Amino acid sequence: MHGRTNRREFIAGLVSAAAMALAFVGPVRAQDLMRHLDLTSPDMTSAEMTRAEVETALASHETDFTGKKLSGLDLSGLDLSGVQFRAARLNKTKLIGAKLDGAILNQAWLLDADLTRASLQNAQMLGAQMRGAKLDGANLAGARITADISGGSLLRTILTGANLSADMKNQSMGLMRAVLRSANLSGADLRQADLSRADSNLRP
Numbered sequence: 395m396h397g398r399t400n401r402r403e404f405i406a407g408l409v410s411a412a413a414m415a416l417a418f419v420g421p422v423r424a425q426d427l428m429r430h431l432d433l434t435s436p437d438m439t440s441a442e443m444t445r446a447e448v449e450t451a452l453a454s455h456e457t458d459f460t461g462k463k464l465s466g467l468d469l470s471g472l473d474l475s476g477v478q479f480r481a482a483r484l485n486k487t488k489l490i491g492a493k494l495d496g497a498i499l500n501q502a503w504l505l506d507a508d509l510t511r512a513s514l515q516n517a518q519m520l521g522a523q524m525r526g527a528k529l530d531g532a533n534l535a536g537a538r539i540t541a542d543i544s545g546g547s548l549l550r551t552i553l554t555g556a557n558l559s560a561d562m563k564n565q566s567m568g569l570m571r572a573v574l575r576s577a578n579l580s581g582a583d584l585r586q587a588d589l590s591r592a593d594s595n596l597r598p
Contacts, residue, residue, distance in 0.1 A: 438485055438503065441467050448472070465503075499541075520561075521570060542573040550581040560591035 432438070442463045443451075449472070451459075460480045470490040478498045485505040492512045500520040504527050511531040522541035530549040537556045558572035574594035 433485070433505065437463065438483055439465050441465055443467075445469060452477075539572050540570040543577050544573050544575040546574070546577045548577055548579045548582050550583075551579065552583045553587045554583050554585045556587045558592045559588040 440463055445467055448459075448464070448467070448469060452472070452474070457476055458478045459482050460478050461482060462479075463483045464487055465483045465485040466487060467484075468488040469492055470488050471492060472489075473493045474489075474497055475493050475495045476497060477494070479502045480498055481501045481503075482499075483503045484507050485503050486507060487504070488508045489512050490508055490510045492509070494509075494517050495513055495515045497514065497517045499522050500518055502519070502522045504522060504524045506526040506528075507524065508528045509532050510528055512529070513533045514537050515533055516536040517534070517538075519537065519539045519541040522539075524541045524543045525545055527543055527546045529543075529551050530547055531551065532548075533552040534556050535552050535554045537553075539556060539558045540561055558574075560571035572589070572592040572594070574592060577594070
């Protein structure tokens with residue numbers, strides 16, 4: 395049993411390290427690194443908790459879900475404000491209408507996650523992998539974002555005062571910045587949003 399635990403911790407460590415690497419390298423190199431990750435593995439597609447267990451943890455004031463595997467769950471409508479999801483796996487997780495104000499999603503995996511109408515005001519998404527994520531009608535006002543949201547849907551997303559700029563203070567492993575290539579931002583509210591040095595194909 396101890397050996398299995400160590401193996402799980404080792405694999406989780408590798409995934410977390412990969413997330414960190416993807417967070418720091420440029421988009422082209424990040425795509426190369428993604429090819430070497432098995433995104434169909436149980437570690438990236440399974441959940442170690444049920445929705446009921448997540449609700450129980452929240453009711454007990456448990457707010458640290460660092461490194462947890464929560465992929466594929468339906469967590470829609472939950473109040474996850476201030477929760478730590480650092481390096482957690484939330485791939486294809488449904489968070490429709492969820493409240494994630496002030497949540498920490500640094501280095502988290504949210505590939506193809508559904509955050510439609512979710513509230514992420516003042517949340518942190520540093521180095522998060524959010525390719526294909528759906529953020530239609532979500533509120534990201536004041537959020538700090540250096541995530542890869544390539545191919546994502548941000549229809550009518552509120553990004554007022556959000557900071558998607560490059561992190562110019564921490565460049566030891568490359569430039570951390572928001573990546574919005576091929577993302578759909580039709581109708582998005584970008585007033586006072588900082589997109590300086592963000593990697594996007596947005597047109598004025």
